[in-house]
Amino acid sequence: MNVKNLIEWTEELSVGIQELDEQHKVLIELLNRLHEALITRTDILxxxxxxxxxxxxxxxxxxxxESLMRILDYPPYEEHxxxxxxxxxxxxxxQMKAKKGEVTASMQLWRFLRNWLTRHILVEDKKYTHFFLERGLRKTWMQRSWKEKIWNYVRS
Incomplete structure (x- = not known):
């Protein structure tokens, strides 16, 4: 069964910094995979x-x-x-509830998914964009990111 993605990437979600946008796209992909697994009643494993x-x-x-915030001396770092x-x-x-078999397609999970996107990417992360760019962070990157290297190591 092919379920429509719960969340589609749009420019409205962009924080204007390619590295962070790419990471947000991965988060969206993972949330969509989780949504599909819940809707299709995929095995708990x-x-x-x-x-x-x-x-x-x-x-x-x-x-x-957080590393970027510390490096660039972002004032509301502690709050973020x-x-x-x-x-x-x-x-x-x-994750712990799912391991115990307590999580299904519940309202708790749906609220979490909704709040994750609307609050974290659309509100909180957009607050730092202008500050980061003013401090010299580039909008784009040209080579494989260090985050990708770390993530590939974690996955292996």
Whole structure:
């Protein structure tokens, strides 16, 4: 069964920095895979695998953002970091519940997916774009990113 993606990448989601946009696209892909697995009532082992990948990727993505914030001396760094910690806690909590067989296509999961996108990418991440660019961060990158190298190592 082919389920339509819950979330489609649009320019509205772009923070205007290619490296971070590419990471957000991966997060969206993982969320869509999770959505499809839940809708099609995929085996819980597959759901757990997707959640595990989402947890790992979330940690890598947040580490990249937080590193940039520290390097560029982003004033609301601590506030943004707390938000990251809360999101990570939510993802890990969902993962633990799924491992115990407690997570299905529940309202808790749907709220998490909705809030993840609307709050994190559309609101929180867009706050730093102008600041990062003013501090000299490039909009685009020309070679394989260090985040990709880390992620490929984590996946192996």
């Amino acid at each position: 597959v759901i757990n695998e997707i959640l595990s990948e989402l947890v790992q990727y979330t940690i890598v993505h947040f580490a990249v953002e 970091k707390k938000y990251h910690e809360e999101l990570t806690r939510q993802v890990v909590d969902l």
